[in-house]
Amino acid sequence: MSLSILAVDDSRTMRDMIRLALQPAGFTVHTADDGLHGIDVLDGITPDAIITDINMPRMDGFGFIDAVREQEQHRATPILVLTTEAAPELKARARAAGATGWIVKPFDPAKLVKALQMVAG
Amino acid sequence: MSFETDPMAEIRASFFVECEELLEALQDSLQIMDDGAEDSETINVVFRAVHSIKGGAGAFGLDALVRFAHRFETVLDALRTDRMQADAAAVKVFFQCADHLSDLVRHSRDGGSDPAEQSGALLARLDALLGTEAAPAEDIAEPEIDFQPMGLTLDLAALDDALPADLPPLNALPPLCDLADLPPPEADGLKTYRLHFTPDTKLYETGNEPFLLLRALEELGAAQITCDTTRLPKQQDLIPEHSYLSWTVKLETDAEEAKILSVFDFVEGLCSLDLQPIAVTPDAASASAPRTPKTPTAPPSPSAAPATAKAPTPIKNVVRVDLDRIERLVNLVGELVINQAMLSQSLETANLPPHGDAMNGLEEFQRLTRDIQDSVMMLRAQPVKSLFQRMSRIIREASTAVNKEVRLHTEGDATEVDKTVIERLADPLTHMIRNAVDHGLETPADRIAAGKPAEGQVKLSASHRSGRVIIEVSDDGAGINRPRVLQIAIDKGLIPADAQLSDSEIDNLLFLPGFSTAGSVSDLSGRGVGMDVVRTAIQALGGRITITSVPGSGTCFSISLPLTLAVLDGMVIDTAGETLVVPLNLVVETLTFQAQDVSMIRPGQHVVRVRGAFVPIVDLAAELGYRAPQNSYDGAVALLIAHENGNRAALLIDNILDQRQVVIKGLDDGFSRAAGIAAATILGDGQIALILDPSDIITNAAQPLQKPLRAGALT
Missing domain, CATH: 2.40.50.180 (CheA-289, Domain 4)
Incomplete structure (x- = not known):
């Protein structure tokens, strides 16, 4: 099952790792460097799911999720948040912003793939 | 699904490159904080830099780095959320932590002596900053408790046990087709559960999909799923985006309750969920009480705070190239220039018409050669910023060592200089900076007595001037004590006792080999610690160093370097x-x-x-x-x-x-x-x-x- 994913993270290392985890599993991976860039990239694609970091320059993950949800065609696109802490309030905040789920960093590639299939089919 | 180590090694290498950038951003922002000019975004940049280093380090199992970064981040987070204030003392600790962080990064990358033992003292200082709002007790006792560094391998089967418990372990059971081979339920612990699942509208709004959740349940065991459509209104009353459906699942599985519930991890609070085991024998069924009721909790208020968009940080596209290749290219271009010169010379002696094709072509050739040369030289050029940042660390360390308050000002960070020059400038500059702090600046008491602020200023600047790079190190100290310098030079037999020297000649005595010895360092109020070594190093780069000093108001060393060494x-x-x-x-x-x-x-x-x-x-x-x-x-x-x-x-x-x-x-x-x-x-x-x-x-x-x-x- 080939899914198209948009990964938004300001860390090049993290973007590389996401790509390395997902491409071998047959995913198509688009990347963006921060929230604003993510919105730009989203303009040309319709990903099956979005992965986003929270702490980013220019526009953080919460702002990005808000902006994505405001777009009619992406209102129901699954969005997974990458977070280093599994703190409940972070999860609550991510969900309040409209995130579908979360992945704890450092992530295991298999779990990331599973989680994406879980939310994106 | 396992891979060659190659892609990971690549990412690891680029992680360290990224670390250097993050550390640079960290230094910059701390400097802004130190200057008292920070806004909330500055603190965010500091936080993000540490956060990103931690995130990447976790992926590579760099435990010491993760542990330190995590504690540093905890304090920065307190700062970011206004739970503490960054006073000058705090910023000083942050600088030390940033330095230590870069030590840890370099250690992780290059090996060598392990700086981790210094972590403890710095962590104690960080904790002291938090004061009464100290980190949670368990955080101190067990720093890594809420963040487990974990080596990332791409062997998908290996890590299940080491994972954080947050993700639904969906693949715990053998595939359904294997169930037939399993022993009967009684022996195996297969249990049957009934699960009621009613999604809230909010569940759909967050992009979750009941179908996928139910499918995940099916993967846990034999599931009978029925959909309850009784709440569906008549079509004219139907609001398409409301939740009307609910499901009942009868699941036969050997999975624990927690495992079943973990399927609904993402939608906890966005649905009503009721899971109860049902006995296999009919008479026991009625005795079984609901064991894990899940009631919908109030949906969290949508209070997301998008970050205000700041001035965009330019994103640099970079290619990593082996330095050897660049050296080779530089050498080849050098040969090209010589070759072009020889060609010009032979054409000129061939008595060709001055405006003929050959001469015009030669002119074009010369222009192109020069452009190529300039471009190639640019490949080797780097901003002096990294060098200056290293110096700010030297200042901090030196000023702490001699108990002086010193502030470093830098100018022209973006000035580009040949990479080799930058590398070879580090030692002489370090020397000069240490001298400036140790000998150039007076003690705080002397400064106050002289009517100056207690905090000494050292300025480091770089600029391009007439085809050369000028780097200046200046201080606002007491200036060179010329009578003293002259006396020392005479005492050491470096100049005749009756020598008549101008001020600038006296200043230049500092560059004489043998002028300074270890014995005279500590009580010398001027300068001169191994300045001959500095001078030799600068000369080796094709540069020159000059000195100007005004008694009472400071000393300036000026280094003039060629733009390129080629x-x-x-x-x-x-x-x-x-x-x-x-x-x-x-x-x-x-x-x-x-x-x-x-x-x-x-x-x-x-x-x-x-x-x-x-x-x-x-x-x-x-x-x-x-x-x-x-x-x-x-x-x-x-x-x-x-x-x-x-x-x-x-x-x-x-x-x-x-x-x-x-x-x-x-x-x-x-x-x-x-x-x-x-x-x-x-x-x-x-x-x-x-x-x-x-x-x-x-x-x-x-x-x-x-x-x-x-x-x-x-x-």
Whole structure:
């Protein structure tokens, strides 16, 4: 099952790792460097799911999720948040912003793939 | 699904490159905080830098780095959320932590001595910052409790046990087809559950999908799923985005309840969920009470706070290239320049028509060669920023060591200099910065007594000036104690006791080898700790160092360096039958003397009148020892040379031959360093010519009085 994913993270290392985890599993991976860039990239694609970091320059993950949800065609696109802490309030905040789920960093590639299939089919 | 180690090694390498960038951003922002000019975004940048380093480090199992970064981040988070204030003391600790963090990063990358043992002391200081709002107790006891560093491997099966418990472990059971082979339920612990699942509207709004959740349940065991559609309204009343459906699932599985519930991890609070085991025997079914009721919790208020968009940070696209390849390219371009020069020379002697195709083509060729050369040189150029940041660390360490308050100002961070130059400047600059803090600046008490603020200032600046890079280290200290310096030089026998020296000559005594010894360091109120070493290092880079000092208000060391170590615009001259090259950027103009313009001010010292000003004449051939000084200057040709300190001199030569770019070929250690000679080059006709250092020649010639001194000690 080939899914198209948009990964938004300001860390090049993290973007590389996401790509390395997902491409071998047959995913198509688009990347963006921060929230604003993510919105730009989203303009040309319709990903099956979005992965986003929270702490980013220019526009953080919460702002990005808000902006994505405001777009009619992406209102129901699954969005997974990458977070280093599994703190409940972070999860609550991510969900309040409209995130579908979360992945704890450092992530295991298999779990990331599973989680994406879980939310994106 | 396992991979070669290669892609991971690549990512690891780029992680360390990213770390350097993050550490740089960290330093910058801390500097802004230190200057008291921060806004919330500055603190965010600091936080993000530490956060990103931690995130990446976790992926590579760099435990020590993760642990330290995590604690650092905890404090920064408190700062970010206004739970504490960043006063000067706090920023100082942050700087130390940033330094330590970069030590840890480098250790992780390069190995070597493990800096981790210093972590403890810094962590204690960080905790002290948090004070009463200290980190949660368990965080202190077990720093890694809420963040487990985990080595990332791409072997998908290996890590299930080491994972954080947050993700639904969906693949715990063997596939359904294997169930037939399993023993009967009683022996195996297969249980049956009934699960009611009613999604809230909010569940759909967050992009979750009941179908996928139910499918995940099916993967846990044999599931009978029924959908309850009784709440569906008539079509005219139906709101498409409302939740009307609910499901009942009868699941036969050996999975734990927690495992079943973990399927609904993402939608906890967005649905009502009721899971109960049902006994296999009918009579026990009624006795079983609901064991894990899940009631919907109030949906969290949508209070997301998008970050205000700041000025966009430019994103640099970079390619990593092996330095060897660049070196090779630089060398090849050097050869190309020589080759082009030879071609020009042979075409010129071929008596071709000046505007013919060949000459026009040659002109174009020259232009292209020069463009290529410039572009290639740019490849090696790097901003001095990284160097300056290292120096700010030196300042912090040195000032702590001698109990002085010192603030570093930097200017021209973006000035680009050849990479090799930057690398080789680190040691001399470190030396100079330490000197500035240790000897240049007074103690806080002395400063206050002198009416200055207790905090000393050290300024580090870089700029491009007339084709060279000028790097200045200045302080606002007491300046050079000239009587003291003179006395020391006399005591050490470096100059005759009756020597009459100008202020700047006294200052330059600091560069004499043997001027400073370890014994005189601590009680010397001026400078001079190994400045001869600094000077030698700068000269090895084709540079010069000068010193200016104003008593009571400070000292400034100025380093002038060539932009590149590879090529130079030169004037090819002839003197006493020798072909020599003078760096063109030092030549202000060319002069032809008239007898009446030249006057003698004392035996062996002549000056020439140039536009109303008198300029000393330096006979190049005589200075280099090619022949005795001339007696007549009538009709002689000279180059007016701009000296670094603003003085000028007329360098007497026989003839100007050409003006061209030359490729600098260093004189290796096999040659002793001759005064006034910087390097050598190969000319278009294959001849070898020496490249002069006119400033050196002029300095040597400036004072006959000083000649024995310079010949003996300075060169």
